[in-house]
Amino acid sequence: xxxxxxxxxxxxxxxxxxxxxxxxxxxxxxxxxxxxxxxxxxxxxxxxxxxxxxxxxxxxxxxxxxxxxxxxxxxxxxxxxxxxxxxxxxxxxxxxxxxxxxxxxxxxxxxxxxxxxxxxxxxxxxxxxxxxxxxxxxxxxxxxxxxxxxxxxxxxxxxxxxxxxxxxxxxxxxxxxxxxxxxxxxxxxxxxxxxxxxxxxxxxxxxxxxxxxxxxxxxxxxxxxxxxxxxxxxxxxxxxxxxxxxxxxxxxxxxxxxxxxxxxxxxxxxxxxxxxxxxxxxxxxxxxxxxxxxxxxxxxxxxxxxxxxxxxxxxxxxxxxxxxxxxxxxxxxxxxxxxxxxxxxxxxxxxxxxxxxxxxxxxxxxxxxxxxxxxxxxxxxxxxxxxxxxxxxxxxxxxxxxxxxxxxxxxxxxxxxxxxxxxxxxxxxxxxxxxxxxxxxxxxxxxxxxxxxxxxxxxxxxxxxxxxxxxxxxxxxxx
Numbered sequence: 001x002x003x004x005x006x007x008x009x010x011x012x013x014x015x016x017x018x019x020x021x022x023x024x025x026x027x028x029x030x031x032x033x034x035x036x037x038x039x040x041x042x043x044x045x046x047x048x049x050x051x052x053x054x055x056x057x058x059x060x061x062x063x064x065x066x067x068x069x070x071x072x073x074x075x076x077x078x079x080x081x082x083x084x085x086x087x088x089x090x091x092x093x094x095x096x097x098x099x100x101x102x103x104x105x106x107x108x109x110x111x112x113x114x115x116x117x118x119x120x121x122x123x124x125x126x127x128x129x130x131x132x133x134x135x136x137x138x139x140x141x142x143x144x145x146x147x148x149x150x151x152x153x154x155x156x157x158x159x160x161x162x163x164x165x166x167x168x169x170x171x172x173x174x175x176x177x178x179x180x181x182x183x184x185x186x187x188x189x190x191x192x193x194x195x196x197x198x199x200x201x202x203x204x205x206x207x208x209x210x211x212x213x214x215x216x217x218x219x220x221x222x223x224x225x226x227x228x229x230x231x232x233x234x235x236x237x238x239x240x241x242x243x244x245x246x247x248x249x250x251x252x253x254x255x256x257x258x259x260x261x262x263x264x265x266x267x268x269x270x271x272x273x274x275x276x277x278x279x280x281x282x283x284x285x286x287x288x289x290x291x292x293x294x295x296x297x298x299x300x301x302x303x304x305x306x307x308x309x310x311x312x313x314x315x316x317x318x319x320x321x322x323x324x325x326x327x328x329x330x331x332x333x334x335x336x337x338x339x340x341x342x343x344x345x346x347x348x349x350x351x352x353x354x355x356x357x358x359x360x361x362x363x364x365x366x367x368x369x370x371x372x373x374x375x376x377x378x379x380x381x382x383x384x385x386x387x388x389x390x391x392x393x394x395x396x397x398x399x400x401x402x403x404x405x406x407x408x409x410x411x412x413x414x415x416x417x418x419x420x421x422x423x424x425x426x427x428x429x430x431x432x433x434x435x436x437x438x439x440x441x442x443x444x445x446x447x448x449x450x451x452x453x454x455x456x457x458x459x460x461x462x463x464x465x466x467x468x469x470x471x472x473x474x475x476x477x478x479x
Contacts, residue, residue, distance in 0.1 A: 023234045027159050034158055040231050041154045041166065042173045047114050047224040048146055049177025050184065050217045051121045052086060053292075055137075056299035057182050057318040058189035058210050059083065065209070066130045073308075073440045076300050078130060080433020083296050085134045087426035089141030094422055097145025098415030105235040106153040111228055113146030117221035125214025141422075147174075148414035155402075156234035171398050172330075172337075175391035178291075179326035181217070182299060186319020188213035194316055271413055276475040277404035281417045283474055284397040285424040286465035287354070290458060291390050292428030294361075297454055298383070300436050301364070308440045309368050309451040311379070321383050328384035329391055337392060346396035347469055347476060353393040354466035358459045360386050365452045393465075400476060 055062070059079045069075045101109045120140035127133040154166035191199040192206035199205045205212050271277060302318045304310030311317075340349055360382050367378045405413045432454075439453045448456045468474060 018236055021236065023157060023232050026232075027157075030159065037154075037157050038166075038169055040227065041150065041157075041169050043224050044110060044114065044146065044150055044228060045170050045173035046177045046180075047117060047221045048144055048150075049174050050181040050220070051117055051124075051140060051144075051214070052181060053178050053295050054181035054185040054213055054217060055124070055210075056083065056296050057186035057303070057315045057322070058213070059296075060300055060303040061190065061315065062127075062133070062210050063130070066133070068130045072305075073437055076433045076437035076440070078433070079300065080296070080430040080436075082130070082133050082137060083429025083433060084426045085137040086141035086144075087292070087422045087429070089138040090144060091141075091419055091422035091426055093142045093145050094148060094418040095415050098148050098418070100145075101149035101152065102235070105233045105237075106149040106156075107228070107231060107233045109149045110146045110153065110231070111225060113144045114221050114225040114228055116140060116143030118218045118225065121214050121221065122218045125211035125218075126208055127210075145418075148418045151402075151414045153231075153234055157232065171391070171395040175387070175394065176326055176330055178295065179322055179329055179387055182295070183319045183323035183326055184216060185213045186315045186317070186322060188216055188319075189315040194314075271405065271416060274404060274413075277401060277413055277416075279468075279474045280397055280400040280404060281420055283350075283465055283468045284394070284401065284417060285420050286461065286468060287350075287390070287393050287397065288421045289424040289428045290461045290465060291394065292425040293432035293461070294386070294390070294458055296429045296432045297436055297458065300433070301368075301451055301454070302379075304440065304451075306368075308443065309365065311368060311375070321379055324380050325383040325387045329387050332388045332392075337395065340392070341396065341399070346399045347474065350393040350396035351466055351469045353389040353396070354462055354469070357386055357389040357393070358462050358466075360389070361455050361459050361462070364455045365450075368451070400474075403476075 059082060060075055063069055063075045063078045063082070064072075066078075069078055097109050097113075117140065120136050120143065124133060124136040124140065127136060151170055154170055158166040187194075189212070190209040191212045192201045192203065192209065199212075299318055301309075302311045302313040302321070303315070304312070306312045313321075337349075344352070363378075363382060367375065367382060370378055401413060401417055435457060436451070436454055439451050442453065443450045445453070447453075
């Protein structure tokens, strides 16, 4: 009701200097598939997701090169702190960037976010020591606050019939970025060792063996920043129009006798009292904690020696597995997910995905006992399935969050979700690194020896998330 009335007001009262009005007018006049809007949203989200986990395939070797770990078993401990610094920085600033986006517009925050990837991701690749790595990652997270605003931008720039596609584009690009990022890191790290015919040990890529993957992502971020200069601003801003009746759709609703209930709800509603929103955010945080911890543990487990229960993989081997997983995830999200979501609903999809993921994780310690072709097939199959299930669960919760609030509250709701999720994702790598390091020191334990303990703990977290998808905890907004 509120959105329909707001659209009617916009149709009758167009502000020439308001960017939001121009976008709304463009949406009413537009016909056909929004290919350009879909492309821009996709690459912007992909740009901000790539650097988050691109370091995990080579982080084990980077920490080893810093010579800060006294024992090989301690590498995971220090790796966890570098891994969590990005999310910690983002947790501190997500609300601030949300307020900036509501005050000055979505576009400035998007541009600052993509530009920050260019600067700080490049500096991270040039890190000289452990503390420089932590500081550059923390700064990268602090300035990269565009995920919340890009969700609002996507909803505001797509016509109503394509808003489901907008949400899917954000979540799918995010999931793909979290998988393709590590693939890039795995393929391009240590290029002088992996590709000696192309890169010399005396070149910058030989002196800084982890610079090339960071530089490649930064080049992509630079191109995205240039493209983002041409995206429209979608925020309405009429506060300087004082000569006549100032237009405020939510205020004007109070003069409509048919919208008294809407006004009353506007005055009384609070996001913190919106249990469908808060419950979905809590479950989202649990799954995000698990997802981030799994991303780090998978790479550490694959890189660690066989004697500690790992696979003994190189960074290129890990990159190959993750690239294959990204391709499988892309195919699934574009073909099967929307059908499964329409058939079962987001809650059931999340519940089933979490349950099946626990079964797959239980098989990982057994996979480490394989070798040759059997190991390759098992690792790739398990990785594809695990990442498909994780992204399906996250996408379902993302849909629940956006369905739980009105359009005018979506920016604030995304800010709350981003802050909470970032805190949990900051805990994930740090805790995962500590637990992984601890597990490698207990190879002869009677209860889940070695890396079996790591995957058991991951399953405990995942089981908690699945349990919370049931009533009365998780509530779904009825439309």
